Amino acid sequence: MRSKQLGHLITFHRKKAGLTQIGLAELAGVSRSVIQDLEAGKGRTVWVHVEAILSVLNLELRPFGPLVDEWKRSWEVSE
Numbered sequence: 001m002r003s004k005q006l007g008h009l010i011t012f013h014r015k016k017a018g019l020t021q022i023g024l025a026e027l028a029g030v031s032r033s034v035i036q037d038l039e040a041g042k043g044r045t046v047w048v049h050v051e052a053i054l055s056v057l058n059l060e061l062r063p064f065g066p067l068v069d070e071w072k073r074s075w076e077v078s079e
Contacts, residue, residue: 004041
């Protein structure tokens, strides 16, 4: 997923949830500028912030690609 796609996804779900950028930021424990940057497609945030925002919006990102099944098997073995 590209930064602009992720930004649009977050904006769409935030608005559907009836949240302002400030409201989402407060619930996710991040600053409003983090929300602004993500929604604008700027890749200037850390993954922990993205995870918190997606959690508030009840979203998750799932890996997809030709090696995902192999990766999942290697992850299960390493746990």
